[in-house]
Amino acid sequence: MKRPNLVTSLLQSTFLFFLLSVSIVYAQPLPPPKFDGFVYGKHRVDWDAIQIEAFLDPVCPDSRDAWPPLKQVLALYGDRVWLLVHLLPLPYHDNAFVASRALHIVNGISNHHYTFKLLEWFFKYQEKFYNAQTRNLTRTEVVNEIVKSATQVVGSSYLGTLESGFNDRKTDLKTRVSFKCRKRGVWNTYFLYQWISIT
Numbered sequence: 001m002k003r004p005n006l007v008t009s010l011l012q013s014t015f016l017f018f019l020l021s022v023s024i025v026y027a028q029p030l031p032p033p034k035f036d037g038f039v040y041g042k043h044r045v046d047w048d049a050i051q052i053e054a055f056l057d058p059v060c061p062d063s064r065d066a067w068p069p070l071k072q073v074l075a076l077y078g079d080r081v082w083l084l085v086h087l088l089p090l091p092y093h094d095n096a097f098v099a100s101r102a103l104h105i106v107n108g109i110s111n112h113h114y115t116f117k118l119l120e121w122f123f124k125y126q127e128k129f130y131n132a133q134t135r136n137l138t139r140t141e142v143v144n145e146i147v148k149s150a151t152q153v154v155g156s157s158y159l160g161t162l163e164s165g166f167n168d169r170k171t172d173l174k175t176r177v178s179f180k181c182r183k184r185g186v187w188n189t190y191f192l193y194q195w196i197s198i199t
Helices: 006-027 061-080 096-109 112-129 139-154 156-165 169-180 189-198
Strands: 050-056 081-087
Touching (some): 081 096, 096 139, 139 156
Parallel strands (some): 050 081
16 A cells, blocks of 8 residues: 655645635624614713723613613713613524614614614513513514514604515624624623623
């Protein structure tokens, strides 16, 4: 039996390394084309303002409980702070992705005022979309209920836009980017709640 020579082994190893490198590079998720998140409020901020980034899930009780203290901080410090809200739909909240997608749709069709009105609506009525309450509903029924509710928040003239938004690949991708691009090592909204409680 003939042994492979050194050059053949080296070429095979180099080729294998190249294939593995290319497959790893293409398997990585792409960063978003622009910074992800929703800026809260329309007030002017100082050039040296402190940026607060909140990672919220619209159907998470911890996110709901963290929201009022965040708003109090913003009201107290005014233009010395500004808030950037990132959506982090947690996988164990069955309807978090759909709720987050609704927020992306509303953000695309209106000003940020309606985005945060809808977020606050989700916090107020999030029990409607908990896993146990929607266990016997289809995904379509949940989407229809969210569209109906969002229409009440932003106005009936947006009904068609909201319905078509759930068929638009762009809103799906924006919501996936929110979920996949875990920023600053945040992997759970509970971290935010703990951080606010401590500071």
